[in-house]
Amino acid sequence: MQVLEDADAHKLESSDGVIVVPCSDGDQMPDVFEHQCALAREAGRRVRPHMFSLHGGAMLIAENCPLYREYQVDQLLLQQIREAEGTDLKGIGTVVLYIHAPCGAAGLAGLSLVEQVVLLIRAKERVKEIDTTNVVVCFVHVDYGDRQRTYFISRDRWLSYWASLGRSLWGHLFPTDPHPEAVPTRTSDSTQMAP
Numbered sequence: 001m002q003v004l005e006d007a008d009a010h011k012l013e014s015s016d017g018v019i020v021v022p023c024s025d026g027d028q029m030p031d032v033f034e035h036q037c038a039l040a041r042e043a044g045r046r047v048r049p050h051m052f053s054l055h056g057g058a059m060l061i062a063e064n065c066p067l068y069r070e071y072q073v074d075q076l077l078l079q080q081i082r083e084a085e086g087t088d089l090k091g092i093g094t095v096v097l098y099i100h101a102p103c104g105a106a107g108l109a110g111l112s113l114v115e116q117v118v119l120l121i122r123a124k125e126r127v128k129e130i131d132t133t134n135v136v137v138c139f140v141h142v143d144y145g146d147r148q149r150t151y152f153i154s155r156d157r158w159l160s161y162w163a164s165l166g167r168s169l170w171g172h173l174f175p176t177d178p179h180p181e182a183v184p185t186r187t188s189d190s191t192q193m194a195p
């Protein structure tokens with residue numbers, strides 16, 4: 001089953017720009033930034049990346065992310081997004097949430113990539129709560145050493161994966177099931193999930 005999909009296959013339609021929440025990693029930022037600009041350019045829409053970057057990126061928005069809890073970083077980022085999507089400031093209705101690997105901040109917190117994904121999915125839910133009409137997209141940026149790739153991850157697909165396989169493989173990483181709502185369905189059948 002394929003959880004990660006090519007990000008280029010997911011054109012963002014926003015004509016008002018995009019709010020982007022990546023890790024601040026300066027080795028990855030040029031690729032992240034240029035990719036966002038290229039996606040906009042190729043779709044013929046306005047190039048307007050509105051960046052909120054801190055160590056760890058969008059996973060900081062999950063209330064159970066262990067990083068920088070003492071600074072209420074989740075509340076700060078949610079407030080910044082709220083302002084940027086609000087019509088009083090920028091009125092940007094599309095939010096792109098990033099995690100990446102390898103991420104030094106995730107390493108400091110001892111987070112595996114699976115835990116990062118779980119936090120990213122939770123971050124998406126919280127950003128969606130700001131305004132359910134907003135488009136919230138999750139990207140995973142990977143540096144393989146000789147090349148960088150960006151993947152799209154769908155919440156629904158991730159939950160299907162969690163129900164069919166992820167829970168049994170990775171559930172032990174979590175004190176409580178991070179996706180108790182994910183239950184096996186016919187659509188989570190691995191043959192149907194194959195690309």
Ligand SMILES: [Zn+2]
Pocket residue numbers: 023024025055056057100102103104105106
């Ligand atoms: Zn990082």
